[in-house]
Amino acid sequence: MSEVADPPMKPPQADSRKMSAAWRAYGETLTEEQNLKNHMPLVRSVVDRMRASLPPTVDVEDLYSVGLMGLIHALRRFDPTLGVTFASYATMRIRGAVLDELRRVDWLSRSLRVKAKKVTEIIAGIEQREGRPATEAEVASELGVSSEEYSAMLDELRPLSYVELDAVAGEEDDSNMHDVVPDEKQPSASDLAMKNELIKLVVDRLQQLPEMQRKILAMYYFENLRLAEIAKVFGVTESRICQIHTQAVLSLKNYIRTASNK
Structure with a gap:
């Protein structure tokens, strides 16, 4: 047998x-x-x-x-x-x-980085002035482009946004989200404080984002849904979900960078 x-x-x-x-x-x-x-x-x-x-x-x-x-x-x-x-x-x-x-x-082209920097600066200016997340219409207006042209720009910036959310802890010191969790068996008090502060900033900003942006980020990063699946939930195209995601990430990154520099 x-x-x-x-x-x-x-x-x-x-x-x-x-x-x-x-x-x-x-x-x-x-x-x-x-x-x-x-x-x-x-x-x-x-x-x-x-x-x-x-x-x-x-x-x-x-x-x-x-x-x-x-x-x-x-x-x-x-x-x-x-x-x-x-x-x-x-x-x-x-x-x-x-x-x-x-x-x-360094897979991103220089032109894409320049474009991202310009959009990010405009978002930062609007949000500092208005005290709330910038809308796509506001950013398009300050860029001097139509809403369709800005949507196309968000499509171009899409690859950057997925890296940027992980780099949201700050570009200047080359840190990213996964760096916040220590490798050591016993995390230090400073490691835990940094992680907790970053989590608090992210949660605070998520609560301020428009409902659709907030739900898209939650579905993608916390529920692990694919963009195509999220598009079906909202009844829009996957491309539109990508655009909204990119706008939300750029806003989130700007908020955390500004708060971290205070």
């Missing part, structure tokens, strides 16, 4: 009170190679979500390789006592590794 193979082990549930011991027991039974194989779909999922916003000139296979290094980093550094799931932690590290690579190769 042939032996029946044991079913593959599943990682322990991260919300269990015995998570730490369970995770250690799980990890100790598997080699690093087995762990990598079990979690490779996570790398593909993260990269595939990001590639939709990148130009075709970006080598996706390179991003998969970089994402794999992020997964290895996550497997070696994960500490379940910090109270986050491994999937959440690994996603953050994979995404962070890919973003670092995109910044390293």
Whole structure:
């Protein structure tokens, strides 16, 4: 009689009170190679979500390789006592590794950066003057373009917006959202204070955004819906969702940068 193979082990549930011991027991039974194989779909999922916003000139296979290094980093550094799931932690590290690579190769054209800087400055001026998020109509008016032309401009800036939200902690010191969570087993008080302040700023601004912008960001970043799925929810085109997302991200980034410099 042939032996029946044991079913593959599943990682322990991260919300269990015995998570730490369970995770250690799980990890100790598997080699690093087995762990990598079990979690490779996570790398593909993260990269595939990001590639939709990148130009075709970006080598996706390179991003998969970089994402794999992020997964290895996550497997070696994960500490379940910090109270986050491994999937959440690994996603953050994979995404962070890919973003670092995109910044390293500087894949954005100079003209796109100049255009983004101009739009961001106008948004900043409107929001400082009005004390609320700028509308697309207001930005278009100050740019001296039609609403259709501004929508086309938002389409051009779309790739930048997905990187910019992760870099929202500040461009000047080359920091990004994944840097806020420390690698060390015991996070320092300053690390926690920085993370908590950033979270507070993001939450504060999200509450001030127009309802549709707020819901789109929540669906995309917290519910992990794809842009096409969000478009179906609102009954608009995916392109329109992308435009609204870009406007929201630029506004959010400006708010956090301004608040951080006070």
